[in-house]
Amino acid sequence: MSRPLYHPERDQISLPAVLDAMSDPTRLAIVLYLDRVGESVCGALTPWASKTSLSYHFARLREAGITQSRIEGTYRRISLRRDDLEARFPGLLPQLIDAAKQDPAIAALEDMVAHQDGPAAEPRRKAARPRAK
Amino acid sequence: MSRPLYHPERDQISLPAVLDAMSDPTRLAIVLYLDRVGESVCGALTPWASKTSLSYHFARLREAGITQSRIEGTYRRISLRRDDLEARFPGLLPQLIDAAKQDPAIAALEDMVAHQDGPAAEPRRKAARPRAK
DNA sequence: GTTATAGTTCAAGACTTTTTGAACTATTGG
DNA sequence: CCAATAGTTCAAAAAGTCTTGAACTATAAC
Numbered sequence: 045m046s047r048p049l050y051h052p053e054r055d056q057i058s059l060p061a062v063l064d065a066m067s068d069p070t071r072l073a074i075v076l077y078l079d080r081v082g083e084s085v086c087g088a089l090t091p092w093a094s095k096t097s098l099s100y101h102f103a104r105l106r107e108a109g110i111t112q113s114r115i116e117g118t119y120r121r122i123s124l125r126r127d128d129l130e131a132r133f134p135g136l137l138p139q140l141i142d143a144a145k146q147d148p149a150i151a152a153l154e155d156m157v158a159h160q161d162g163p164a165a166e167p168r169r170k171a172a173r174p175r176a177k
Numbered sequence: 178m179s180r181p182l183y184h185p186e187r188d189q190i191s192l193p194a195v196l197d198a199m200s201d202p203t204r205l206a207i208v209l210y211l212d213r214v215g216e217s218v219c220g221a222l223t224p225w226a227s228k229t230s231l232s233y234h235f236a237r238l239r240e241a242g243i244t245q246s247r248i249e250g251t252y253r254r255i256s257l258r259r260d261d262l263e264a265r266f267p268g269l270l271p272q273l274i275d276a277a278k279q280d281p282a283i284a285a286l287e288d289m290v291a292h293q294d295g296p297a298a299e300p301r302r303k304a305a306r307p308r309a310k
Numbered sequence: 311g312t313t314a315t316a317g318t319t320c321a322a323g324a325c326t327t328t329t330t331g332a333a334c335t336a337t338t339g340g
Numbered sequence: 341c342c343a344a345t346a347g348t349t350c351a352a353a354a355a356g357t358c359t360t361g362a363a364c365t366a367t368a369a370c
Contacts, residue, residue, distance in 0.1 A: 064200035
């Protein structure tokens with residue numbers, strides 16, 4: 045877990061891979077969410093799916109070149125690779141985000157996290173509680 | 178074979194379905210080809226894949242709402258649903274076509290048909306004899 | 311009528327995708 | 341040290357994708 049996560053080089057990003065990664069409703073909602081909050085962590089989205097399942101989807105986005113993961117302690121801070129995508133396929137990412145906002149099914153998914161009760165977007169380091177059990 | 182082929186209504190076109198259909202190199206090349214020639218038939222692309230395989234890919238594009246098939250004799254004349262896509266997801270199709278042109282792997286596939294020896298793009302109907310009904 | 315052409319449909323097989331839970335690593339805090 | 345948290349990895353199962361060839365339908369040419 046300490047070795048660097050795989051990220052394709054800018055020039056290696058392929059259109060079929062990008063579209064394939066974006067063709068899943070969960071992942072489209074993740075991209076919409078990242079577009080809105082800038083940076084997030086895997087665990088912020090557990091309302092959508094299990095931890096394992098999210099790890100899988102985040103890996104697919106990362107391996108397609110859509111996101112980058114920065115390791116920070118036990119967290120992975122994930123964000124969109126806006127500049128690389130813009131360089132490789134100018135205008136594509138903003139266009140896909142725009143289209144996703146117009147698909148009710150995707151927007152509804154995104155709302156699940158948007159209007160959540162708890163502060164899931166920025167998980168607070170929980171002051172490691174006392175031994176209590 | 179005489180009943181109308183399924184086409185989703187304009188409002189039923191979903192982004193994940195569109196992106197899924199576009200995430201295959203063969204289908205991206207088909208879209209690029211249709212963008213260039215306007216209208217084509219299934220058999221024009223047999224250099225890329227078998228007849229059965231092409232039928233499958235064309236069905237996927239049609240069922241995602243990306244293309245329309247007009248039955249004309251034994252042919253199906255296939256074209257892009259530019260207006261419907263523009264209405265549903267403004268700017269998306271031109272953007273995807275533009276991006277596809279910048280992916281060497283897709284462009285190379287498209288070239289296979291672009292610079293072909295035979296006149297595969299517009300299969301000549303052998304001058305329908307006066308017998309016509 | 312017969313034959314040819316354009317395309318679909320079917321079933322099989324190889325492969326890929328996604329979800330699950332259990333086991334695992336790495337880091338933080340006490 | 342110990343325990344909790346964040347996330348990955350593994351294997352299994354269910355479902356979906358794509359290619360193939362054979363069988364099929366519908367139209368057109370003769």
